Amino acid sequence: MENLDIKTSKISLKSPTTTPMLPPELWNQMFQYLSPEDLFSVSSTCPAWNELLEDKKTTYLFAFVLPLVMGHVERKTLFYCRSVTKASKLGFEKTLQSFCNSDDVNPFRHHHEDSISQRCLRDVACKLKRHYDFSHVNFKEFLQKVFPNFSTTSSEFNPFLLRHIVLASSRSGDVYLPGHHLLSILPKFGHHLVSLDLIIDANSIDMLISRIVSQLSLVPNLKRLAIIPSVLQGETIPIHLARPTTSYNFPKLVNLVHFNVEDVQPTGNLYCVVFTMLETYGHQLTSFACSPTFLAASFLTVNKLNTLFPNIKKFQLSGVRLDFSQALSKLSEVSWPLVHLHLQMSYLTGWKEVNMLDAQKVFSAVNNFHKNLMHLHVNCMLLPSRANSNVNNKTETVEIYKPMSKLKIIITNAHNMERGIFCKFLKENCQYLHQLHIETWDIKERDKGRWVFEHMRNLEKVVLWNLNVSSFNELGRTHTVRRCTRPNSEVMADSGITERK
Amino acid sequence: MALVRVISSDGAAFLVSQRLAKRSGKLKTEIETFRKSSDNSEAQPEIRIVTIRAEILRLVLQWLQQHQNDPVLPANQNEQDGRGDAEMGQSQWDRDFLAPMDLGIVMELILAANHLEVKGLLDITCKLVESKITGRTVDEIRTAFKLKSDFKGNEEEQTRLENRWCVEN
Numbered sequence: 020m021e022n023l024d025i026k027t028s029k030i031s032l033k034s035p036t037t038t039p040m041l042p043p044e045l046w047n048q049m050f051q052y053l054s055p056e057d058l059f060s061v062s063s064t065c066p067a068w069n070e071l072l073e074d075k076k077t078t079y080l081f082a083f084v085l086p087l088v089m090g091h092v093e094r095k096t097l098f099y100c101r102s103v104t105k106a107s108k109l110g111f112e113k114t115l116q117s118f119c120n121s122d123d124v125n126p127f128r129h130h131h132e133d134s135i136s137q138r139c140l141r142d143v144a145c146k147l148k149r150h151y152d153f154s155h156v157n158f159k160e161f162l163q164k165v166f167p168n169f170s171t172t173s174s175e176f177n178p179f180l181l182r183h184i185v186l187a188s189s190r191s192g193d194v195y196l197p198g199h200h201l202l203s204i205l206p207k208f209g210h211h212l213v214s215l216d217l218i219i220d221a222n223s224i225d226m227l228i229s230r231i232v233s234q235l236s237l238v239p240n241l242k243r244l245a246i247i248p249s250v251l252q253g254e255t256i257p258i259h260l261a262r263p264t265t266s267y268n269f270p271k272l273v274n275l276v277h278f279n280v281e282d283v284q285p286t287g288n289l290y291c292v293v294f295t296m297l298e299t300y301g302h303q304l305t306s307f308a309c310s311p312t313f314l315a316a317s318f319l320t321v322n323k324l325n326t327l328f329p330n331i332k333k334f335q336l337s338g339v340r341l342d343f344s345q346a347l348s349k350l351s352e353v354s355w356p357l358v359h360l361h362l363q364m365s366y367l368t369g370w371k372e373v374n375m376l377d378a379q380k381v382f383s384a385v386n387n388f389h390k391n392l393m394h395l396h397v398n399c400m401l402l403p404s405r406a407n408s409n410v411n412n413k414t415e416t417v418e419i420y421k422p423m424s425k426l427k428i429i430i431t432n433a434h435n436m437e438r439g440i441f442c443k444f445l446k447e448n449c450q451y452l453h454q455l456h457i458e459t460w461d462i463k464e465r466d467k468g469r470w471v472f473e474h475m476r477n478l479e480k481v482v483l484w485n486l487n488v489s490s491f492n493e494l495g496r497t498h499t500v501r502r503c504t505r506p507n508s509e510v511m512a513d514s515g516i517t518e519r520k
Numbered sequence: 521m522a523l524v525r526v527i528s529s530d531g532a533a534f535l536v537s538q539r540l541a542k543r544s545g546k547l548k549t550e551i552e553t554f555r556k557s558s559d560n561s562e563a564q565p566e567i568r569i570v571t572i573r574a575e576i577l578r579l580v581l582q583w584l585q586q587h588q589n590d591p592v593l594p595a596n597q598n599e600q601d602g603r604g605d606a607e608m609g610q611s612q613w614d615r616d617f618l619a620p621m622d623l624g625i626v627m628e629l630i631l632a633a634n635h636l637e638v639k640g641l642l643d644i645t646c647k648l649v650e651s652k653i654t655g656r657t658v659d660e661i662r663t664a665f666k667l668k669s670d671f672k673g674n675e676e677e678q679t680r681l682e683n684r685w686c687v688e689n
């Protein structure tokens with residue numbers, strides 16, 4: 020026990036000894052006109068002012084505190100908080116919107132969230148998304164129930180709580196989204212939207228394209244756009260490889276930085292549309308997500324990729340194994356300033372080898388971004404390449420990888436932690452790593468990450484994530500099972516690994 | 521014993537052991553930054569916290585001192601292990617610590633704990649404020665926090681409609 024820890028050495032009071040001296044009433048009168056931010060600064064300035072504001076404290080602090088407390092509040096009451104004052108409404112909405120429209124393409128973003136309350140909020144945001152998904156929710160009903168007077172409401176008003184909606188376009192016209200309703204509401208309120216998912220009937224793209232162009236021109240402030248193809252039952256998308264020829268006149272979306280086309284295949288006319296979009300918006304994108312098949316398309320040459328995405332910082336490749344290796348070869352040659360790389364392979368059931376990727380291909384792609392990469396997410400299972408069985412090649416492999424000087428976070432799966440080639444990469448190339456996250460289906464494997472502490476000096480923690488949880492949604496599927504904390508000489512009283520069962 | 525001077529917005533200086541200060545994420549970073557920028561490794565770091573006044577800073581440091589020997593807990597608990605934040609629970613000391621405080625002070629503590637990255641304190645203070653919110657009606661929340669509705673025209677009704685849309689189904 021330390022006795023001398025807290026010692027007030029000096030309290031210098033800067034009391035409002037002003038010239039002329041003002042009586043408290045006058046100060047109070049002036050404070051009326053100040054914003055909550057200013058009141059907070061005033062009360063922090065000196066004890067006298069603080070005392071004057073003492074009984075108003077809960078009033079002006081409420082909107083500040085609300086975002087921090089929100090994650091603890093039960094869902095229904097949470098919405099009551101929104102109705103309390105204008106400021107609380109604003110704080111509430113901003114907090115949820117930032118969760119919902121996070122600028123990350125990475126679904127495992129919440130890996131790095133450190134509190135349960137944040138996770139609860141994210142959960143609320145996710146549930147809310149469904150209420151604004153107009154591919155399932157009847158837009159007419161939404162208008163009637165929520166927005167009965169939309170024609171007289173000022174355009175300042177934002178009818179889309181999360182600033183995110185999902186729209187579906189199909190040739191038959193969508194039952195949930197009668198076009199005339201949308202056209203009556205988007206011109207007036209579209210500027211509030213920052214995030215849009217467009218579900219597009221892949222086979223009727225020619226009929227729908229003008230509608231899509233006009234929809235996009237109604238949402239000028241869009242930051243995030245996802246294109247999701249849909250196919251009517253019994254139909255297939257033609258497999259002929261489309262060559263982008265027609266160009267479409269897409270509106271300027273100056274704020275658009277995130278584009279997600281992970282379900283779009285490089286066939287059919289939808290691809291042409293997406294490709295034209297990339298030519299229009301590619302230079303401004305900072306994050307992009309697509310499938311390996313998309314990237315592997317032959318006319319997307321390395322040069323083309325470089326010109327299409329000069330500013331890309333985050334990239335996600337997700338899909339089945341097919342075409343992964345071609346896509347990876349391209350990744351190992353492009354000159355993107357990538358800081359965040361996410362390789363996500365969907366697993367096919369059956370023979371295990373089917374789901375394996377050549378480790379060398381992955382590492383040479385990763386190595387290509389060694390200068391800037393800070394965050395690496397590899398959930399594919401890695402396999403030493405066959406050539407590697409040759410001893411000469413093995414030594415060669417090690418030499419070509421450069422140290423990842425900025426890499427701070429790696430997320431991978433328990434399988435890779437057993438692979439010598441991956442461990443070697445960790446030990447030899449990732450000396451600056453701070454966090455290692457391991458996803459596993461079997462919590463019993465929890466000790467797998469232990470050994471790394473001995474080899475990696477800068478590692479602060481290893482987090483195990485249990486994929487094996489009952490509700491498989493984006494939020495429920497990850498849990499910290501254990502965090503091993505590296506004994507830190509000064510901070511922690513207890514040495515060794517902090518364990519909690 | 522290495523010390524650090526922490527100065528509040530209204531100019532009060534607290535001399536704290538670095539070991540204690542480093543249990544605040546924010547102070548830890550500040551001390552490390554100071555170390556890196558200073559040539560003299562013996563120099564005493566001085567950290568000014570412009571948003572926290574003396575009374576609140578003192579409370580935060582008091583709390584830290586009380587809990588200085590707690591293990592640094594993993595921030596994220598596995599719910600399956602049944603060790604959610606809630607179960608960490610408050611000690612009797614925490615309850616006694618918070619009991620005499622006005623709601624306003626607790627709210628200031630939340631902001632301070634958040635700014636200084638003191639997770640345990642943030643949790644218990646948030647819980648306390650949360651208990652003033654959960655299960656209450658809009659009017660009850662307004663009374664508890666001395667708030668007045670400043671909605672104009674049909675804004676409040678509109679918000680209510682939206683809330684209903686969001687909570688239903």
